[in-house]
Amino acid sequence: MKTFRLVVLVLIYGLCTLALLPSAESGVSPWYEEGIASWYTSDPDGPLTANGERFDPNALSAAHKSLPFGTVVRVHDKSTGLQVDVRINDRGPYVDGRIIDLTPAAARVIQMYERGISPVTLEIVYEPKVPESQYNRPGDTGWYKIQLGAFSNTRRVYELYSKLHDLGFKPAVEIIDERLLRLSIRWIPEDEKDASLKILSSLGFPDVLLRGEEFPY
The missing domain is CATH 3.30.70.1070 (Sporulation related repeat)
Known part of the structure; x- marks a missing residue:
C-alpha cells in the first residue's frame, strides 16, 4: 500500500503543476432594479435567515429573491430621496411587485417604517466573488x-x-x-x-x- 501511495503522489502531484485557487474579488456592478420595497421582522428568538445567519432586526440587511448572499445593495427611496446600504442575507419578498424586504432598522433609515412599503431603486455597491453562506x-x-x-x-x-x-x-x-x-x-x-x-x-x-x-x- 505504501508503494501505491507513492506512485499516486508522484504521478498526480509530482508531475502536474498545481493550479492556484481563485481569490475573492469585489467590484461595482452597473445593475439596477426598480420596484416596491417592504420591511419584515421575525420571532424574538431570531430564526435563521436563508444563508444560515440569525435574523437581526437592528442590522442593515435585507432579503432579495436572487442576488448572491453578501451582496451590498444601495436602496434609493423614490418617495423621500433617502438611501441606505443593506447586505443581502435572506430570500424574499414573495409578493408580486415587491423586490426587496428590509429589516426594521434599514426601513427606518429611509423613513419607510411607518408607511410599510415604498417605491425604490436598487443599485449594487458590492458583490462578493464567493457568496456568503453558513451552509x-x-x-x-x-x-x-x-x-x-x-x-x-x-x-x-x-x-x-x-x-x-x-x-x-x-x-x-x-x-x-x-x-x-x-x-x-x-x-x-x-x-x-x-x-x-x-x-x-x-x-x-x-x-x-x-x-x-x-x-x-
Missing part, C-alpha cells in the same frame, strides 16, 4: 465540486488529471479504501457550472456527482 449546499456558496468517479488504474487517473488540468479545471485526487483513486474537479463557480458539465459529458462523464463546496478563505 455547504449546492447553490448556497456559489462553488461546486464535481466527482467524476473512482478508479483502480493509476495511469488512467494521471491521464485524466493532466487533461482536466490542461482544460483549465482544478482536479483533485483522493485515495479511498487503500486501493481506489477518486477523481474530482473543484472550485467550479456558479456561472461556469453548466458549461463544465457539458465539457465533462463530452469527455465521457455524463453522470457525475455535484456537491456544494465552501471556499477556503
Whole structure:
C-alpha cells in the first residue's frame, strides 16, 4: 500500500503543476432594479435567515429573491430621496411587485417604517466573488465540486488529471479504501457550472456527482 501511495503522489502531484485557487474579488456592478420595497421582522428568538445567519432586526440587511448572499445593495427611496446600504442575507419578498424586504432598522433609515412599503431603486455597491453562506449546499456558496468517479488504474487517473488540468479545471485526487483513486474537479463557480458539465459529458462523464463546496478563505 505504501508503494501505491507513492506512485499516486508522484504521478498526480509530482508531475502536474498545481493550479492556484481563485481569490475573492469585489467590484461595482452597473445593475439596477426598480420596484416596491417592504420591511419584515421575525420571532424574538431570531430564526435563521436563508444563508444560515440569525435574523437581526437592528442590522442593515435585507432579503432579495436572487442576488448572491453578501451582496451590498444601495436602496434609493423614490418617495423621500433617502438611501441606505443593506447586505443581502435572506430570500424574499414573495409578493408580486415587491423586490426587496428590509429589516426594521434599514426601513427606518429611509423613513419607510411607518408607511410599510415604498417605491425604490436598487443599485449594487458590492458583490462578493464567493457568496456568503453558513451552509455547504449546492447553490448556497456559489462553488461546486464535481466527482467524476473512482478508479483502480493509476495511469488512467494521471491521464485524466493532466487533461482536466490542461482544460483549465482544478482536479483533485483522493485515495479511498487503500486501493481506489477518486477523481474530482473543484472550485467550479456558479456561472461556469453548466458549461463544465457539458465539457465533462463530452469527455465521457455524463453522470457525475455535484456537491456544494465552501471556499477556503
